[in-house]
Amino acid sequence: MIEILNPGALATLQNLGQYQEAHHAVSAGGAADALSLILGNRLVGNAPDAVGIEMTMRGATLRFNVDATFALTGAPFEATLDGQPVPHWQGQAVRAGQQLRLYASPVGIRCYLTVAGGLRGPVNVPLRATDRIQIGAVRHEPRALPPAWLPRFDEQPVLLRITPGAQIDRFWAATRGVLTLSEYEVTADSNRRGIRLEGPKLRAAESSELITEGVPLGAIQVPASGQPIILFVDQQTTGGYAKIANVILRDVHKLGQLRPRDRVRFEFVTLEEAKRLYREWHHDLFD
Secondary structure, eight states: OEEEEEOOSEEEEEOSOOOSOGGGTOOOOOOSSHHHHHHHHHHHTOOTTOOEEEEESSOOEEEESSOEEEEEEESOOOEEETTEEOOSSSOEEEOTTOEEEEOOOSSOSEEEEEETTOEESOTTSBOOTTOEEEEOOOOOOOOOOOGGGSOOSOOSSEEEEEEEOTTGGGBOHHHHHHHHHSEEEEOTTOOSSEEEEESSOOOBSSOSEEEEEEOOTTEEEEOTTOOOEEEOTTOOSEEEEEEEEEEOGGGHHHHTTOOTTOEEEEEEOOHHHHHHHHHHHHHHHHO
16 A cells, blocks of 8 residues: 655546547546556556556655555656655665655656556546555566667657648648747646647638537647647547647657646658557557
């Protein structure tokens, strides 16, 4: 069992979400940086979709009440175990009674704690001090991470590869050029529902408003303001703004580490290239 002593700015239990309920107007949810959760689970021998703790902006303080093995992934939050520094991206043994404290990081915004056996509890509900989290019993052999798999958190601007959106024809060709030749800044009102950007306005050749329709994860909507919004894991399942592009699935995890004032840039790839990149990524992580 793990006891939460201080949840930090925001801590929740997260898995990889649910992608079968959109027709019921339920967003997929799940870890904002799914790659970091998957890799953390790999380090401690869990299934890729095992539940872990997602910490945003500032880390939690917690106590292990049983011997366990854990890993820290995602943004490099400073961490100590009974006052001693704890490395990220590797399995770490912990004894019953030891206290893990996480602070913050100058880069990235979310850190993940995975524990061998996985965690049990309601996902996407803010954790509170005194909460107690059960540790599961199913364990597998931990697996090392090839160095090339470790994500970067100091990339500026962050490159997001995109494919044409459903309404790209509503935008002037020059506007599409503005999207890929400009840098955009992440605004402070971004969250798990959407990443709001500020930069050169994207002008539509005709109204950017349309009859409400289904919207995918990573869709780049353009409201009347001309400032793009990237729909994220807790997004609404329908929307009424034109979608100029979609962030490819291979790059969606990068959205989960964007913090206010980070800069992003976009690069179009073909649908075939996006599929290839996803297949290779999925094969490496899940096979």
